[in-house]
Structures are given as structure tokens and as C-alpha cells.
Amino acid sequence: xxxxxxxxxxxxMFAFDVIGNGxxxxxxxxxxxxxxxxxxxxxxxxxxxxxxxxYKGDCRLDKAVAKWKTSPTxxxxxxxxxxxxxxxxxxxxxxxxxxxxxDYYKK
Numbered sequence: 883x884x885x886x887x888x889x890x891x892x893x894x895m896f897a898f899d900v901i902g903n904g905x906x907x908x909x910x911x912x913x914x915x916x917x918x919x920x921x922x923x924x925x926x927x928x929x930x931x932x933x934x935x936x937y938k939g940d941c942r943l944d945k946a947v948a949k950w951k952t953s954p955t956x957x958x959x960x961x962x963x964x965x966x967x968x969x970x971x972x973x974x975x976x977x978x979x980x981x982x983x984x985d986y987y988k989k
Contacts, residue, residue, distance in 0.1 A: 885987055888926040889969035892934070893983040895921055897973045899983045900938065930989045933959045941972065941980035964988050 916924070920930050932948075937946035945953050950956035965986040972982045 888987040893971040937982040
């Protein structure tokens with residue numbers, strides 16, 4: 883399905899930017915100041931609701947989920963039963979650390 887390829891592209895784009903940049907800001911902006919909305923526009927013209935959650939730390943999904951659940955916004959995204967598609971990308975960074983990006987889509 884094309885939506886999965888689009889979500890994968892969004893997640894990979896941001897994960898590689900975090901690796902190269904070392905950080906991100908609250909608007910999920912990239913080094914070139916392209917925010918999440920601009921990245922969506924570059925990848926797809928699809929209407930609907932996109933969301934993204936990001937974690938940087940130990941290469942363990944359980945730790946990422948535990949951290950996300952401490953944030954009301956991230957917890958709401960994780961527990962939103964109306965999300966129909968999601969793609970997760972985890973890439974290693976220095977040491978035994980990883981960046982984990984999850985992109986969601988719902989109509």
C-alpha cells in the first residue's frame with residue numbers, strides 16, 4: 883500500500899536527520915528547518931491526519947514506549963485506536979543508542 887511507503891519515507895527522512903543533527907525540536911523540524919508539515923507535503927498530497935513520535939536512547943522498544951507513555955501527547959498518539967497505518971524505523975547511533983521514529987496516518 884502506498885501509504886506505508888509514504889510513512890516509511892517520512893520516518894526515514896527524520897531518523898537520518900536526527901542522526902546527522904544529533905537532536906530535534908518540539909516541532910520535529912529538520913536541520914534545513916523543514917517541519918513535519920513540510921515533510922508530509924514533500925512525500926504525499928494525501929489528505930488526512932498524520933502524527934509522529936520520536937525517541938532517542940537505548941535500542942529497546944519497551945524503553946521507548948515507557949518514555950512515550952509519560953507524555954500525555956505521546957500517550958494519546960500511542961493509544962489512539964483510530965490510527966489505521968503506522969511505520970516504525972529504528973536506526974543505531976553512537977554507542978549502544980538508537981533513534982526510533984514512528985509515523986501514523988488516519989483519514
